[in-house]
Amino acid sequence: MSEITAKILTKVIKKRPSNSHKGNYGRILLIGGNENYGGAIIMAAEAALNSGAGLISVATHPVNLNALHARNPEVMFIDWRDRNLLNLITKMDVIVCGPGLGTNSFAHQMMLTLCQNVSSNQTLVLDANALDLIAQDSKLIPTSAGLIVLTPHQMEWQRLSQIRIPYQTDSANLSALKKIFPTQNVILVLKSNRTHVYTSTNEIFVNTSGNPGMATGGMGDTLAGIIGGFTAQFGGTLDPVLAAIYLHSLAGDKIAETDYVVRPTKISAILPQLMNHYANKG
Numbered sequence: 387m388s389e390i391t392a393k394i395l396t397k398v399i400k401k402r403p404s405n406s407h408k409g410n411y412g413r414i415l416l417i418g419g420n421e422n423y424g425g426a427i428i429m430a431a432e433a434a435l436n437s438g439a440g441l442i443s444v445a446t447h448p449v450n451l452n453a454l455h456a457r458n459p460e461v462m463f464i465d466w467r468d469r470n471l472l473n474l475i476t477k478m479d480v481i482v483c484g485p486g487l488g489t490n491s492f493a494h495q496m497m498l499t500l501c502q503n504v505s506s507n508q509t510l511v512l513d514a515n516a517l518d519l520i521a522q523d524s525k526l527i528p529t530s531a532g533l534i535v536l537t538p539h540q541m542e543w544q545r546l547s548q549i550r551i552p553y554q555t556d557s558a559n560l561s562a563l564k565k566i567f568p569t570q571n572v573i574l575v576l577k578s579n580r581t582h583v584y585t586s587t588n589e590i591f592v593n594t595s596g597n598p599g600m601a602t603g604g605m606g607d608t609l610a611g612i613i614g615g616f617t618a619q620f621g622g623t624l625d626p627v628l629a630a631i632y633l634h635s636l637a638g639d640k641i642a643e644t645d646y647v648v649r650p651t652k653i654s655a656i657l658p659q660l661m662n663h664y665a666n667k668g
């Protein structure tokens with residue numbers, strides 16, 4: 387098992403060439419946010435924006451439109467019942483699905499549409515309710531994405547893997563991952579106070595940063611957005627995922643130097659400065 391350290395940030399975060407534009411930094415679509423959990427997808431989108439994705443769209447319940455645009459006018463919106471969503475899905479580099487999605491029949495249909503239309507040049511980040519839906523119906527397990535990143539917390543992983551939290555050992559987690567996703571290129575980000583990362587090629591990593599001030603609703607939604615932002619601009623491979631995990635908890639540790647509680651939106655707020663620092667170091 388390897389530790390994730392600050393070295394991953396200088397390796398992954400590059401200075402931007404002058405001759406570049408938004409199309410070079412990835413198109414990302416985030417799907418989620420029902421009538422009750424709009425904040426989840428708004429926080430994920432803000433994290434994708436502040437971590438540097440080139441073009442960001444959100445497919446959500448229309449009740450969330452005003453809040454989304456009032457907070458981040460840079461982000462594009464599509465009503466998640468709009469038929470054009472299918473077309474948009476096929477054009478994306480990265481799709482993040484799940485924060486605040488819910489688990490009703492509409493959410494189920496959304497997951498089915500997504501998993502039937504994703505292709506091998508795309509990265510799929512599945513979080514929160516997307517994982518709960520897969521746990522309920524194995525027909526929703528995508529087979530054709532280039533990379534699938536799963537970001538469950540321990541309870542979501544319990545539902546998906548059937549391994550109760552005290553029994554979630556590295557070997558049990560790896561074998562469950564390979565049983566559920568036998569042929570896919572998958573990274574499992576199993577979130578806890580010491581997040582472990584597992585790959586379908588048997589690698590295991592542990593994140594040693596982060597703090598209990600981060601135990602605040604929306605913290606995982608923010609991580610999903612950063613993973614989306616990093617894979618959109620730095621590519622759908624392992625290193626950008628590890629860098630996103632490390633940056634998220636590094637930001638949490640910086641905020642915890644002065645703050646008892648770490649607000650997820652404060653993490654997103656300091657990402658651009660932190661990224662600038664590591665881009666100049668590398």
Ligand SMILES: NC(=O)C1=CN([C@@H]2O[C@H](COP(=O)(O)OP(=O)(O)OC[C@H]3O[C@@H](n4cnc5c(N)ncnc54)[C@H](O)[C@@H]3O)[C@@H](O)[C@H]2O)[C@@H](O)CC1
Pocket residue numbers: 422423424425426427484485486487488514515539540541542577578579603604605606607
């Ligand atoms: N502002 C918002 O709109 C927010 C919406 N959220 C959404 O709410 C929905 C339900 O997600 P939840 O995760 O709250 O509900 P879950 O029912 O999936 O899990 C939460 C419970 O799992 C247990 N648990 C055990 N180990 C844990 C661990 N290591 N980390 C976290 N929980 C652990 C805790 O008792 C916790 O109350 C999702 O769609 C999620 O995206 C949350 O992200 C919170 C913020």
Ligand SMILES: Nc1ncnc2c1ncn2[C@@H]1O[C@H](COP(=O)(O)OP(=O)(O)O)[C@@H](O)[C@H]1O
Pocket residue numbers: 514538539577578579580581595596597598599600601602603604605606607608609
């Ligand atoms: N005690 C802690 N120490 C370090 N990190 C923590 C701690 N508690 C929570 N976190 C981090 O916060 C995030 C919580 O994710 P999640 O439970 O999905 O939040 P939400 O669904 O509310 O957005 C994870 O990245 C987890 O590692």
Ligand SMILES: [Mg+2]
Pocket residue numbers: 513514539606607
């Ligand atoms: Mg979560």
